Amino acid sequence: MAQPGNQKLPSGFVTVRDLLDGKHSVGSKVNVIGVVTDFRAPIPTRGKDWKCQIRIYDQSIEYDSSESLLLNIFWSQENMPDAGCGDVIVILAAKVQQYHSESISLCTNWTTDIHMYRASKIPEPPKEASVALRSSNRKQTSVPSEAELVFVPVLYHTIDKERLPAEAEFEVMRERSNNVKDKFRELKDVRDGSFADTVVQIVRDPYDLGDKFTLWVSDYTENQFFFHFSFTGGNAAEGQVGDPFGYTAKFSNGQQKAEWTGPFGKRSMQVTCYEPHASVIRNQGLSNGSWVCLRNMQFKVGHNGSNLEGYLREDRGAHGIKINIVPLNPTEDPESVSPQLKNAIRRRRDYEKAKKGQLKDIAEAAKAGHKRKADMGLDTEEPPKMNAEARRRAKRAKKLKPAELEKPLIPVPDLSTQVKCENENKLTSFVAEILEPVYHETTIDKEAVKLQLPFMNASYRAHVRVVNFMPSKLEDFACPKKKASDYDVLSDKSGSESDSESGPDQDMMTNFTSVKDWEWHFYLELEDAVVKDGQQKKRVWVLVDDQAAQCLTSLDASNLRLDSKNLQVLRDRLFLLWGNLEEHKSQAVRKAKAGKHNEPPEHSSDEEDAQGKKTPQVSNRPVSCCIRQYGVKVSEPDARKANAGDGKRWQRMFGLFGTRIVAA
Structure with a gap:
């Protein structure tokens, strides 16, 4: 029987070890062959695709049970693959990705192909594995190569299978994955005592308290239990009728008036982030304008007893401490932007348009008011007031002695x-x-x-x-x-x-x-x-x-x-x-x-x-x-x-x- 290290990978394939060690850059496309250890059944997303996850290992990490590679598959429901415990999977042209400090993972795109080989039918080498190839509903852009068909039996029959779960345990985990509830919520739907995943934008520079950070975030939805930020100063708790953004209302705190730049109304929430999430914010340089996904965040009434706040605490799971703050960059890879982020960006755009229009209305109303006063003879010009610098100079001049003057x-x-x-x-x-x-x-x-x-x-x-x-x-x-x-x-x-695409004939x-x-x-x-x-x-x-x-x-x-x-x-x-x-x-x-x-200049000056x-x-x-x-x-x-x-x-x-x- 062949030994694991004696059979080289087919040309063009990489090892899981090299991927996890960062030897292949994020965003690049790679080919990988591995053995399936976990399969999370397909679930619907908020877009048109479904999502399933497969964990694999190969000879490069076979003796390290704490290491594995996660493949995220985003395809339509009818195109989703099926996998069993110990199946061999061949992944072609998958994209390398990494969310913050989480491990490297793979993600499918429209060029990705997957060939799945049923474990129970993989023959002993030197026979090739075509008899074990599972059928696929998805139209593949490639067919298994001869090198791939020869390597699959060698990998399966030489790799250490001690880390594979029992068949019954594998099926139990698979069944449980079907029961996972969608925890995503827009901020308008969160309530006291709940936990949820959110996609938000940081709308004020984070405040570093050493062992924790405080953020102000928004997804541009309104929640009646959020603090009301209004536009022009004062102490009104709500905006005026016909002023949904609160521009003509007043703040109860003069400092907030000077520092808060929006979004206005009840659209923003304070979040306290403890370690290890505080280190993520600090090391990633997250700031005003950054988009993030906050997972498993707790919502409860804050210290003022009136407004909802969010809390991101240490979260320990079966695979260690989870990082629940994930930076999102919508401009880096537009193809992979989630529907949740797209909808939040769309709401922000609509908010900015409405804000601009309302500010224009307020300015025009003020201008009309001044005109009416002038027409009625009420708008009398007052002599301009001295600013602080001029007042100080005048005060100093009074104190100077004649010689000093x-x-x-x-x-x-x-x-x-x-x-x-x-x-x-x-x-x-x-x-x-x-x-x-x-x-x-x-x-x-x-x-x-x-x-x-x-x-x-x-x-x-x-x-x-x-x-x-x-x-x-x-x-x-x-x-x-x-x-x-x-x-x-x-x-x-x-x-x-909606996520409907623009027509191909748009005027470039x-x-x-x-x-x-x-x-x-x-x-x-x-x-x-x-x-x-x-x-x-x-x-x-x-x-x-x-x-x-x-x-x-x-x-x-x-x-x-x-x-x-x-x-x-x-x-x-x-x-x-x-x-x-x-x-x-x-x-x-x-x-x-x-x-x-x-030549000399024309002007004598x-x-x-x-x-x-x-x-x-x-x-x-x-x-x-x-x-x-x-x-x-x-x-x-x-x-x-x-x-x-x-x-x-x-x-x-x-x-x-x-x-x-x-x-x-």
């Missing part, structure tokens, strides 16, 4: 009224201060040391002038989206919960040029509007991403090379921000193309920059804007500089936010 104060720039920013009461910072490195003081070997931090998560308000921009053409300020949207997994365009050019396929991405160079005596004006480049640009321009991104109307509106609005800067920049580009970049190059003086007024500092990971081949992990380092970045161009 002669000392020059920092002049307040003549700011443009056509650009507004949030946090107007925050003290302003100079660009030089924003660019200053930050140090962390610590003790190493009882010696105090200062370590320079690569970046800080901080925000500032500054008085600046826009002196440059990138790219050079406004047409390039919008670009195709670099990152897929969660909504891309949705096949429908109507907003219903329309999709390419539609708003959803484009995003803003450009840079502005900002210079201090004023500085203290003895200081030099400093400059900083800031990124204007899609969200910041929507706020700045009140426009959605589009293909500006085709959308001439949107391009002209953008040009007119940016003129309010930077004056004639575009005209100067365009002129410089034309000169460079014509080979005239070495041109000045030299720090490098001695002459730069035109543009005509624009200073503006008040908000700037944020943050860090991004970039490639770093030098291991000594890789302070953000293997081959990565932190790079300090600056971005614009909370700044809007308004009418005069």
